[in-house]
Amino acid sequence: MVSGLTVGERQRxxxxxVVLAIIGLVMAAAGAERDxxxxxxxxxxxxxxxxxxxxxxxxxxxxxxxxxRLESYYDDPxxxxxxxxxxxxxxxxxxxxxxxxxxxxxxxTFDASWASFGRLRPVHTTGVIFGFGGNALIATSFHxxxxxxxxxxxxxxxxxxxxxxxNLFCILAVSGYLIGITQSKEYAEPEWYADIWLVIVWVxxxxxxxxxxxxxxxxxxxxxxxxxxxxxxxxxxxxxxxxLAVPTSLAAAKSYSLFSGxxxxxxxxxxxxxxxxFFLTAGFLGMLxxxxxxxxxxxxxxxxxxxxxxxxxxxxxxxxxSHHLHYTALPDWVQTLGMTFSLMLLVPSWIAAGNAxxxxxxxxxxxxxxxxxxxxxxxxxxYGLSTFEGxxxxxxxxxxxxxxxxxxxxxxxxGVLGWDALVTFGAFYALxxxxxxxxxxxxxxxxxxxxxxxxxxxxxxxxxxxxxxIIQGLMWRTYNDSGTLTYSFLDSMIAMHPYYIxxxxxxxxxxxxxxxxxxxxxxxxxxxxxxxxPAGDTPLPLPxxxxxxxxxxxx
Amino acid sequence: MFRTHYRIERKSVVLAxxxxxxxxxxxxxEIAPLFTIDETxxxxxxxxxxxxxxxxxxxxxxxxxxxxxxxxxxxxxxxEVERYGPYSLAVESxxxxxxxxxxxxxxxxxxxxxxxxxxxxHAAHLTDPRDVVPESIMPRYAFLRETLxxxxxxxxxxRALRRAGVPYTREMIAHAAAxxxxxxxxxxxxxxxxxxxxxxxxxxxxxxxEGKVTEMDALVAxxxxxxxxxxxxQAPQPAHIARK
Numbered sequence: 001m002v003s004g005l006t007v008g009e010r011q012r013x014x015x016x017x018v019v020l021a022i023i024g025l026v027m028a029a030a031g032a033e034r035d036x037x038x039x040x041x042x043x044x045x046x047x048x049x050x051x052x053x054x055x056x057x058x059x060x061x062x063x064x065x066x067x068x069r070l071e072s073y074y075d076d077p078x079x080x081x082x083x084x085x086x087x088x089x090x091x092x093x094x095x096x097x098x099x100x101x102x103x104x105x106x107x108x109t110f111d112a113s114w115a116s117f118g119r120l121r122p123v124h125t126t127g128v129i130f131g132f133g134g135n136a137l138i139a140t141s142f143h144x145x146x147x148x149x150x151x152x153x154x155x156x157x158x159x160x161x162x163x164x165x166x167n168l169f170c171i172l173a174v175s176g177y178l179i180g181i182t183q184s185k186e187y188a189e190p191e192w193y194a195d196i197w198l199v200i201v202w203v204x205x206x207x208x209x210x211x212x213x214x215x216x217x218x219x220x221x222x223x224x225x226x227x228x229x230x231x232x233x234x235x236x237x238x239x240x241x242x243x244l245a246v247p248t249s250l251a252a253a254k255s256y257s258l259f260s261g262x263x264x265x266x267x268x269x270x271x272x273x274x275x276x277x278f279f280l281t282a283g284f285l286g287m288l289x290x291x292x293x294x295x296x297x298x299x300x301x302x303x304x305x306x307x308x309x310x311x312x313x314x315x316x317x318x319x320x321x322s323h324h325l326h327y328t329a330l331p332d333w334v335q336t337l338g339m340t341f342s343l344m345l346l347v348p349s350w351i352a353a354g355n356a357x358x359x360x361x362x363x364x365x366x367x368x369x370x371x372x373x374x375x376x377x378x379x380x381x382x383y384g385l386s387t388f389e390g391x392x393x394x395x396x397x398x399x400x401x402x403x404x405x406x407x408x409x410x411x412x413x414x415g416v417l418g419w420d421a422l423v424t425f426g427a428f429y430a431l432x433x434x435x436x437x438x439x440x441x442x443x444x445x446x447x448x449x450x451x452x453x454x455x456x457x458x459x460x461x462x463x464x465x466x467x468x469x470i471i472q473g474l475m476w477r478t479y480n481d482s483g484t485l486t487y488s489f490l491d492s493m494i495a496m497h498p499y500y501i502x503x504x505x506x507x508x509x510x511x512x513x514x515x516x517x518x519x520x521x522x523x524x525x526x527x528x529x530x531x532x533x534p535a536g537d538t539p540l541p542l543p544x545x546x547x548x549x550x551x552x553x554x555x
Numbered sequence: 556m557f558r559t560h561y562r563i564e565r566k567s568v569v570l571a572x573x574x575x576x577x578x579x580x581x582x583x584x585e586i587a588p589l590f591t592i593d594e595t596x597x598x599x600x601x602x603x604x605x606x607x608x609x610x611x612x613x614x615x616x617x618x619x620x621x622x623x624x625x626x627x628x629x630x631x632x633x634x635e636v637e638r639y640g641p642y643s644l645a646v647e648s649x650x651x652x653x654x655x656x657x658x659x660x661x662x663x664x665x666x667x668x669x670x671x672x673x674x675x676x677h678a679a680h681l682t683d684p685r686d687v688v689p690e691s692i693m694p695r696y697a698f699l700r701e702t703l704x705x706x707x708x709x710x711x712x713x714r715a716l717r718r719a720g721v722p723y724t725r726e727m728i729a730h731a732a733a734x735x736x737x738x739x740x741x742x743x744x745x746x747x748x749x750x751x752x753x754x755x756x757x758x759x760x761x762x763x764x765e766g767k768v769t770e771m772d773a774l775v776a777x778x779x780x781x782x783x784x785x786x787x788x789q790a791p792q793p794a795h796i797a798r799k
Contacts, residue, residue: 034708103661106692107685116694118620177620184617185653213567221564229571234578241582246718248711254614256715257653262596262645263589264654270582278578307560314574318581327630328656329645331595334585341581400632404660477634485637489663494690 001076002059004069009157013056016161021049027193030251037179038253041193044175048168065156073146073537075435077159081139082428082435084167085132086518089421092127093511095120100504104497114178122177122189128416129187129279131170136424137283138163138205141228143431144290145209147537148225149216158208165201169194181253185268187275188242192255195243202239206232223306227286230314234278242271262329270321276415277317281383284420285313285352288383291427292376293359296366301358305351312348316341323394326403335396342394349387356380371444371451375426378455382418386411401477406496407469410462417458417510425450425517432524434537442523450513450520457510461503468499597646599787604650604721605780606752607709607735608768612777614712615770617655619696626657627666627781640667641788650721650784662693667782674761677775699771700762704739706732727751739772740765755783 002010024045031039099120102108109115142159146152153159173190176182182189190198209232213221245255259267293300300306322330322338357380360367367377389411393402402408429447433440441447475492479485563569589595605613616622629635631642643666648654672680676687682700684691709731713723727734734748738758742765745758761775782788 035705036708102694103692106694109694111695111697113619113696113698116619116696118623118694119618121620121623180618182617182620183653184620184622184655186622186658210567210571219565220561221567221570226564226570226574229567230574230578233571233574237575237578237582246715248708248715252708252711254712256712256719258719260650260652260720261648261654263586264652265648265656266586266589268653270586304557307557311577315577315580318578319585320581322585324658325656327632328628329643329648331589331592334589337585400630403630404626404658404664408659476638477632479634485634489638490688490690493662493692 001080002056003062004065004074004076005156005160006064009155010056010060012157013160014053014060017049017053017056021046021053024049027251031253034249034251036249036252036254037176037181038193038251040179041172041176041181041253044172045168048171052164070152072152074153074156074159075143076156077163078139078142078431079435081135081142081163082432082521084163085135085139085424086428086514086521088127088131088135088170089514090511090518092124092129092131093507093514095127096124097504097507097511099124100500100507104500104504113180119177119180122182123174125187126170126173126177126189129275130173131167133280133283133416133420133424134166134170135163136427137228137231137279137287138166140287140291140424140427140431141209141231141283143435144222144224144228144286145212148218148222148290149212150218151212151215153208154211154215158204158211162201162205162208165197165204169198169201172197176253183243183245183255183257185242185257185271187272188239188268191253192243192245192247193253195239195245198239199236202232202236206236222290223300223303223310224286224290226310227282227289230310231278231283231286234274234282234314234318238271238274238278242267262331265325265328266322266330266334269324270318273321273324274317277313277320280416280420281317282313284379284423287427288356288376288380288423291423291430292356292373292380295370295373295376295426295430296360296363298359298361298363301355301361305355309348309352309355313345313352316345316348320345320394323399324403326396326399339394339396342391346387346391349391350384353380353384353387357384371447372426372429372441375422375429375451375454378451379419379423379426382414382422382458386415386419389414401473402469405469405472405476406465406499407473410465410469413465414458414462417454417461421510422454422458425454428517428521432521436525437529438524438527442520442527446516446520450516453509453513453516457506457508457513460506460509462506464499464502464506468496468503471495471499595645596649597644597787599646599649599785602646602649602785602787603753603755604723604727605784606738606748606756606776607706607713607727607731608704608738608773609777609780610712610716611704611706611709611735611770612773612775613655615699615774616777621665622655622657624657624659624661624693625663625665626660627654627664628656629664629666635664639664640782644785644788646787647782647785650716652716652719652721665778665781669779669781669783674759674775674779675763677778678762678771681771681774696771696774699774700764700769702770704735704768704770704773706735706768708732709735724751735773736768738776739768 024042028039028042031042099117102117172194181191244258247255257264319341320338322334323342326335367373472492475487629639629642636642680687681696683695684693710728713728713731717723737743737745737748741758749756762769762771
């Protein structure tokens with residue numbers, strides 16, 4: 001991997017790692033002086049930089065990459081991103097399943113502070129959303145931006161900086177929760193210094209994307225890139241605004257959010273729901289809009305629907321965060337706006353999902369035979385169902401029942417497992433043989449096994465949580481004949497027990513599927529490579545045959 | 556429209572700027588007015604701030620991720636009001652940086668848990684929830700009883716909150732560390748603490764052990780103040796509780 005970098009890039013990398021190590025050392029020293037947990041993070045940064053530096057120095061004197069490297073795409077960071085993504089998937093989902101069992105059997109915490117549900121839960125959400133999802137998005141975006149632009153990324157360094165820097169952020173986040181460093185803002189728990197680091201990484205990411213697009217040999221920017229661009233840009237806006245905070249000291253991890261009370265609630269859910277929108281939806285739609293048509297060997301069904309869907313999602317989503325705050329102290333006018341836009345949002349969401357599914361017209365026999373394509377097809381179906389459910393749950397009287405219950409958990413997991421994870425696995429199964437220049441995956445049968453394990457897992461999970469959520473919501477509001485509440489809170493909690501066990505089993509099945517996927521990917525990588533790149537997989541200005549995935553604009 | 560788009564999608568920077576503009580509208584219209592419209596947050600001149608000990612307890616509540624299972628927001632629904640008490644008002648979390656309204660009730664709402672149970676119950680419940688509620692699925696927090704509360708840097712916390720808009724005075728900031736200890740040590744001189752934070756300040760050995768100030772003291776002190784910083788919500792309720 002290091003041998004792909006020019007000597008100048010290796011030096012730049014070494015300098016940055018040394019600077020980072022010094023920052024880590026300063027944080028460790030300042031934190032130790034104050035006896036603040038930030039010292040642990042100082043050591044984490046120090047060790048991380050040192051480890052990466054060792055990898056870099058090991059091959060520092062390797063010969064420079066040949067000049068003809070510019071005639072092929074740069075795929076090393078994509079490969080690393082896929083491996084990292086699958087590693088985070090196993091980690092994040094294993095923690096998720098563990099905490100699911102904790103809710104059924106609460107005494108498995110060893111009386112250790114780090115092992116309680118409250119600290120492990122953000123480890124699960126961050127591990128899956130940012131570790132698994134984020135690495136998958138970064139890796140596939142590097143692939144899609146080069147292929148649809150028919151251009152190599154401008155340098156080798158930036159992509160590595162983004163990928164490694166982003167994983168440092170994820171490690172800081174996850175390790176922080178275990179030792180009690182958290183802002184407590186849902187899905188934005190990392191503290192101020194990790195947030196600042198992510199901003200730096202993200203700016204490099206955006207610049208890399210725009211610089212690659214600037215080198216493109218296709219006149220038009222393909223729709224998948226619009227989604228990836230929206231993902232990068234809007235996540236930056238959300239991240240910066242939601243994380244505005246006053247640190248207690250430069251030598252302390254703790255900070256206090258700049259906003260309070262109702263304004264903070266609105267800001268957090270404007271962030272929270274649009275993390276769903278632009279991290280978990282827009283980015284993965286970018287993935288779907290490239291890998292699904294490529295795998296089906298069909299052009300996108302409609303160029304115009306792509307445009308309407310994209311701008312509808314970009315515009316409407318930003319209004320809907322307030323549906324997380326129905327009947328709360330948030331002013332009614334904001335709640336009403338949130339509900340209204342949530343309903344309107346169904347239109348572009350279903351346009352995006354329908355456009356993807358209609359792309360499969362004429363390729364349904366492939367869906368039947370090819371589990372990889374079926375992963376992506378089912379992802380589009382789950383996307384359509386989840387967005388319908390989301391709009392439904394945003395209606396105020398429905399939300400009165402569903403809010404605070406496990407129904408929300410069902411909805412989130414139908415989205416993240418059914419939509420994001422399935423489309424990622426489909427994309428990876430398509431991508432791994434292309435990148436490692438193999439004819440196909442090591443075992444198509446194992447892809448099939450993974451598909452059915454995933455399907456069984458997500459359905460058991462979602463049905464268990466639908467049941468428990470609706471039972472919970474109904475028990476809380478049931479009155480008896482004398483006009484008083486029938487059930488104590490405890491009654492509703494006891495009623496959840498069987499569903500919590502069912503949910504943990506569903507999650508376990510899904511996790512086993514991921515392990516099967518890891519094995520399959522690993523064995524594919526280990527097989528001997530074909531000699532030549534697949535036809536057409538070079539950035540050279542070849543005869544202008546458009547990529548199959550590139551719809552010809554209708555004009 | 557599609558013809559315009561056909562041109563836009565050939566220019567990456569134009570596309571990027573258009574995405575940022577289109578995406579910014581919703582947030583600007585929904586969030587910015589919340590800072591300027593006066594009716595958003597009710598006025599309560601008697602609203603109290605957290606004492607340093609309660610603030611430290613609140614930080615422990617966040618550190619342990621309690622908000623993942625407990626909400627602090629009673630909605631304007633009849634069954635919630637009957638179960639938990641008067642619905643929550645915006646003013647009650649006016650000084651909450653960040654707010655802890657929560658999104659999930661694996662356990663019950665805590666917005667008005669202050670005063671509902673004794674200190675002793677809380678300490679026993681946090682030590683082993685199944686001692687008091689056999690069916691509980693809450694984790695044990697016995698280690699809080701053993702962990703001494705770190706108070707030395709509390710002035711920094713108050714100062715940061717003051718920058719963010721909480722009306723802590725210079726005296727409050729200067730005495731934060733001592734005040735935190737005093738609130739859990741009824742034998743000590745608590746006159747300054749009471750003078751700074753008011754007559755209603757609860758001074759007790761919250762964990763039942765007067766000898767030392769532990770994280771258990773801080774967390775219980777925080778739980779016992781929940782719903783009691785303002786009495787605005789106890790006023791006769793307006794008639795718009797949603798009836799199902």
